[in-house]
Amino acid sequence: MAANETGRVVLLGAPLGNIGDASNRLRDVLASADVVAAEDTRRLARLARDLGVTVTGRVVSYFEGNDERRTPELVAALADGLTVAVVTDGGMPSVSDPGYRLVKAALDAGFPVTAAPGPSAVTTALALSGLPSDRFVFEGFLPRTGSHRRSRLRELAAEPRTLVFFEAPHRIADALADLAATFGPDRPAAVCRELTKTYEEIRRGTLTELATWAEEGDPRGEITVVVAGAPVGPQARPSDDELREAVAERESAGATRRDAIQAVADDFGLKKRDVYSLVHQSRT
Numbered sequence: 322m323a324a325n326e327t328g329r330v331v332l333l334g335a336p337l338g339n340i341g342d343a344s345n346r347l348r349d350v351l352a353s354a355d356v357v358a359a360e361d362t363r364r365l366a367r368l369a370r371d372l373g374v375t376v377t378g379r380v381v382s383y384f385e386g387n388d389e390r391r392t393p394e395l396v397a398a399l400a401d402g403l404t405v406a407v408v409t410d411g412g413m414p415s416v417s418d419p420g421y422r423l424v425k426a427a428l429d430a431g432f433p434v435t436a437a438p439g440p441s442a443v444t445t446a447l448a449l450s451g452l453p454s455d456r457f458v459f460e461g462f463l464p465r466t467g468s469h470r471r472s473r474l475r476e477l478a479a480e481p482r483t484l485v486f487f488e489a490p491h492r493i494a495d496a497l498a499d500l501a502a503t504f505g506p507d508r509p510a511a512v513c514r515e516l517t518k519t520y521e522e523i524r525r526g527t528l529t530e531l532a533t534w535a536e537e538g539d540p541r542g543e544i545t546v547v548v549a550g551a552p553v554g555p556q557a558r559p560s561d562d563e564l565r566e567a568v569a570e571r572e573s574a575g576a577t578r579r580d581a582i583q584a585v586a587d588d589f590g591l592k593k594r595d596v597y598s599l600v601h602q603s604r605t
Contacts, residue, residue: 330399330424338521354376359382359408360384365408447547449516450510450511451511463486467499474503478504482550485548505571506527506571511523522540582596
């Protein structure tokens with residue numbers, strides 16, 4: 322493809338798993354782009370082969386870990402008037418995947434950025450979850466370590482919008498257990514595994530039910546978790562015994578007493594010290 326007077330970036334939405342979801346624009350841009358920046362060059366080769374597309378442009382790797390170094394090279398290609406296509410292993414670039422750094426650098430340098438839209442695990446899982454989808458927040462991957470994950474979840478426990486997370490299979494059981502302990506054992510949720518692929522699986526239930534399933538089932542593959550938002554506004558204050566029981570339920574689900582007390586106080590719009598006093602009165 323001859324160089325354009327003005328280089329541009331094209332973000333390519335790649336299939337999550339089912340090659341039939343690929344768009345004609347994805348095919349056209351892959352075949353014509355001067356440079357293709359791929360999260361995994363081997364997966365790109367397989368994608369092109371499955372699509373029957375010959376990639377004629379220069380292929381470079383572009384992933385978390387080399388994107389800081391590679392971005393200036395791609396901006397230089399834009400300055401030469403070249404079209405740079407960005408493709409990840411699946412879904413839209415820059416959504417918890419490489420791409421954002423280049424988008425910002427290209428825009429800062431005055432080059433246009435466009436997209437050939439395609440599949441997204443975020444909106445696909447949200448639509449399939451059966452949970453409210455009119456307002457939602459995407460949180461990407463939760464922190465990897467337990468203490469940091471639980472701290473982040475405490476910040477999100479009162480979020481009223483539906484929440485969407487990505488999670489690795491080897492951490493999903495612990496993540497769901499922490500969600501149940503922090504958000505409450507009965508919060509509705511859905512685990513979406515291997516979306517659009519042969520072994521697609523959607524599990525719906527309470528966080529406690531899903532945590533038990535993950536612990537016993539050892540789920541594999543790419544996983545997206547959708548969790549219902551917190552009830553809007555403080556709920557009617559329950560009795561003292563009901564408050565103590567609510568704290569005990571969260572503790573039994575794995576929360577520390579401190580976190581359980583904080584979560585119950587948040588749920589009912591109470592002061593943490595008041596719930597603390599009730600719980601400790603029952604233990605004296």
